[in-house]
Amino acid sequence: MKTTFAIKFKNTMLEFLALFGRKPQKFLAIDFSQALTGIIYVESSGDGLKLLAYDIQKVLPAGARNEETAVNFIKAFLEKNSIEEKDVLLSISDVDSVVIKFLTMPFIPEKEIRGAAKWKLRDVIPFDLEQSVIDWQFVGDYVDEEGTKNRGMIFIVAMKEIIDHYLLIVNKCNLDPLGITGSSFNYANLLPYVPNNPKVSAVLDVDYKGSTLSIYSNNKLNFVRRLPISWEKLTQSLTEVIVSGEGKIELSRDEAENIENTFGIPEDEKQVVQDKVQATQVISLLRPLLEALVRDLKFSFQYFASNFNSEAPASLYLAGGGSHLKNLDKYLGKELDLPVSYLLLPACVDVQILNKEKLAESDQKKIINALGAAFSGPGAINLLPPKVRAKKEEQIQRMVLRLSAMTGAAIFFLLLLSAQFQVHDYKNRVKNAQVHLKAIAEINELRSKIQLKEDLVEKIREKRTPVAGVLKVISVFVPPELVLEELSLDQGRHDLTLKGTISAVENVAEEILINFMQRLESSPFFDEVGLVSSQRAEPVQKFEISVELGY
Template sequence: MIRLRQKNIYIGIDIGSSSIKVVEVEIGLTGEPILRKASTVKKSEGLKKAISGMRLKGARVVGVVDCQKTCVRQLTIPVMPDKEIIEAIKWEAKDKIPFSLEKSIISYNVQQETEEAGVKKLKVAVAVSPVETVNKVIDLLREVGIEPVSLIEPPLALEYLSRHLNLNKDQTVALIDIGCEFTTIAIVRNNILKFYRKVTLGGSAITKAMTGQWSLDKGRIEISEEEAEKIKQKYGIPKGTDEVLIDEKIPATHLRSLIRPAVERLLNEIERSFEYYREESSGDKVNSVILFGGTAQFKGLDEFLQEELGISVSVGNPLQRMNVAKGAFKYIETISHMFAIALGAALSEGQGINLLPKELKEKTKRTFERAGVEAVVAAVVVTLILTFIGMRLQIVNYNKKINSGNLELKAIVPQLELASDYERIQGEISKREYLIKWILSNTPLWKEVFKELSNIVPKDIVLTEMGMKDNVLVIKGRILSALQNREEVLSNFISALEGTMFKHVSLLSAKMGDQEKEKSEFEIKCEF
């Protein structure tokens, strides 16, 4: 059987409090991601500039929804039918989410089924965001001509990134994205998000702590916010004594005393998050920390956190295990940590939790499922045409050998002592000529076959696999229609196949499913 995966372009967009980060990721036939382009601009410069040069046509855009009221929670509910889960989530979450669920969009993903005290339960990841916030993001994207296929929250993007980084599944890892105004703390184990917390504290707090006027032994000094930002980026947490002047104006010890309260507040928030997670997870401890975001490059921060937390702390590189196209971004290797959330959004491929309104999700699903069918058929046609071309080249080669053999045979006929030998060789040649003619006459015209298939495959059917042996084509696929229509859709498809160039069409197997969300799959055999 031929297992097919079409090549797609995914655009991840992270609109932060001070900058916009956008990445273009190509995921090819083997599933390996390639970073084609990355862009970051100040938020004031706008999204239009950030997406300039991106291949938006045909791309699947995944945006990030981030505000004070967006949240992700892990809930445990009893096992129940799919249609009842959303109401159970609302009941379970009403005391765990600090805003009204009535005017919010809720999306969930069942992570696993467990058993507690003999009762089967579901572990569910739930994302919630106010409708107003979601609509603002959609409107912002539409202003530049973008219709997103999915909207997710920052911790979910970090979860997808953790899967790509292939972290140690036996370790509990905190992925911490420190932005300008906010810090996202996402704790994952086995590449599954276990805990999330958003802290109203970021790199700007450190900059503001360094801004102001002071009277020192060496005179009065003043540092503007612009100067403080430059010093922060250049020196980080400074080392040295009063004799060491930073930027030739402020002693290292004094600057360190200004910075320390801000980084200690960040440390306290991280420690509180780890402690809360440990209580909620019955004692599980965080084994290591990976820093992302613009403030991750603040010199000395990783060393300070590692010393205080007593565990490994490092600056992350989200481009690990990813190919980077030439010219993707001039300084991508040195600031890759800034693109962690945008890359995670792209790597989600629009799957799983999705905060788009229901009507937009359905519209997007129909559009891309149809495109997926066309791409699969095109890929199969190309594969089989290439195979057929190879067969024809072999046959041409055999013809040349046969013609050469005929010439050689004619040259040695007068020298043959027995006529029977000549007749025997002629018989062998005749058999080979017959075999070649048989191959040519029985080789299907694949281009016509798949052109016919692409015309009769209905929108409610997706072909997933195709294979051919001894002039028998086996087709596997899924039915996307409502539960009550599945048998009719499959019957109509079989009837359509029988009206084409196939001699016999028969159903090998079919699984209709008992519920709307359960997969409906089939396998059909067609003889030429």
């Protein structure tokens, strides 16, 4: 349960990182086969890849596992191409150390699959299952003759000793393994990019010591069978003694490999292949192996169609180091009566950065497995041991937690800034509202005064002096020190007499009185304001004013 959660968490986080373009774009892929070690350096580019660099090294002697040689080869490649990236995908193309098997399993909880598979695999795996690494993929659901629903699954089992060997190599190169896969699964990643690829197709991977036939339905691996033909056996067959009218001829291993690469399966039987060696003699040496290969392929196709309730493969692709036997594609195409071609780089692989419009076909064949591994996506087969996976998942979880903390802090900071901005905004709004309220109050006050004056003017126009209105107008101009004691209004003469006192010393009182009279006179409602009397009566100044109304 914990492992399942961690894997789902990892995939979810990788999708999250991809939204921000933070998923690692450049990485390495290394294919370890029995005869070759191929390494590529690629960059993700949309739905394809950019091939930035590659190299190939022969394993000598073939089938040997020389740790030091492999480490030196990889380090030299990294140094030559100034590569700082550490992420690497591994592919193990070793038929002696890796077994792929289709099994029909009942519907059981995922945590029980491994145990049930070991029980079924114990008789078909040539090495100790307890010292192995196992992974699987679902193929499809099937209903047997009794109506029971079962699940078809492809299992891959690898010797832990071999896995540890290759992990030690990459660790010594300071590389970080992302995953380990196998050739049959790599080819499934490439088939979607093959033009006009049929629904059911097959790939024949000819390696140094053996061959693997993989059959795919809808580009998904369904069936795997090991075949006896190999590059080693083809080479050995050509080193056998040739008896002719001119005596016995025996080719060396180098001469045999040269014939395989240069002439392969001769198309012209009259052709002289090398010195006194005729094409017919080469064909006679290769015929037993080739005919056995054709029989095995036909039987495998028929078996698949019959047992998987499917059509037979409509196309065959060749891959692996032993597939370089010249004209092998033409020979198999004729004998099997179906299209046969080499599995080469898909069009979505950009090689322009290498200053080559098109890679040599021989190089494409040698790095095709590593490229297939580079196209691995979520849910791909992964033979990393459980301890290594757990360690990587812990690293990912720590990275996720670190990223989550940083994201949380960033969100909190943004929320804090937003809150401060809103507080500042609301303060400005309150301040503006207060200014508006003050302006409105002043406007209302002014409107009240204007309304009083308008009412007064209207009544005056009606030839009637409103006493209340006159008092309101006068009250606006009365200063605090001045007290009106008497007001006499003559409606007929439109005269107004004001009497009162001013609480101030004499000179100040006179100044206040003058200002009061000037303010009255400035009003449009009073035409003339005159001082009748002003005398000192300690502690106040008494006065009398005569005002002539303007209406």
